[in-house]
Amino acid sequence: MFSRVIVAIDFSEISKKQIECVNKLKEAGCTEAVLVSVIEEPTLEESVEVCEFEDEDFNLCIKDVEEKLKKNREKKLEKLAENLHVNYKIDVRFGKPFKEIISSAKENDASLIIMGSHGRGKIEELLVGSVTENVIRHSHIPVLVVK
Numbered sequence: 471m472f473s474r475v476i477v478a479i480d481f482s483e484i485s486k487k488q489i490e491c492v493n494k495l496k497e498a499g500c501t502e503a504v505l506v507s508v509i510e511e512p513t514l515e516e517s518v519e520v521c522e523f524e525d526e527d528f529n530l531c532i533k534d535v536e537e538k539l540k541k542n543r544e545k546k547l548e549k550l551a552e553n554l555h556v557n558y559k560i561d562v563r564f565g566k567p568f569k570e571i572i573s574s575a576k577e578n579d580a581s582l583i584i585m586g587s588h589g590r591g592k593i594e595e596l597l598v599g600s601v602t603e604n605v606i607r608h609s610h611i612p613v614l615v616v617k
């Protein structure tokens with residue numbers, strides 16, 4: 471039923487639990503996980519600041535920074551995936567997390583999205599974080615929230 475699942479990773483405490491959840495879903499027919507991590511605008515903005523006083527072409531510098539950020543995320547996802555017991559794919563994107571998570575689910579023809587209840591944010595009083603809330607709101611496929 472849930473053969474290909476999307477796992478939205480922000481490298482908070484719950485990320486490891488999400489990986490464990492995929493391993494458990496193997497018994498329910500899960501054969502492939504797509505680990506999605508989205509680099510948000512503020513992170514990008516802070517990083518491209520280093521290009522401000524660069525001699526080389528500004529746009530080239532930004533491209534270079536973006537590529538490095540992406541590579542770095544990919545490496546971190548690979549590390550996390552060492553504990554996965556199903557096949558996996560890595561999908562690092564730039565943009566608004568909830569939108570990119572949903573786009574990835576569509577493009578990969580996934581049947582389930584696995585979110586953490588909370589992420590790296592500091593406000594714990596909310597039932598779920600804003601990214602998870604928006605994914606639940608806009609997704610057309612089931613969403614599993616790990617806590």
Ligand SMILES: Nc1ncnc2c1ncn2[C@@H]1O[C@H](COP(=O)(O)OP(=O)(O)OP(=O)(O)O)[C@@H](O)[C@H]1O
Pocket residue numbers: 478479480482484485506507508509510567571584585586587588589590591592593598599600601602603
């Ligand atoms: N940049 C991201 N890329 C991929 N998944 C993400 C990203 N940010 C959040 N998530 C997913 O959303 C889950 C909940 O995080 P969310 O950001 O909604 O809560 P929060 O950080 O506690 O609060 P908020 O961001 O609203 O201040 C995470 O466990 C993760 O599954």
Ligand SMILES: [Mg+2]
Pocket residue numbers: 480589590591599601
């Ligand atoms: Mg967050």
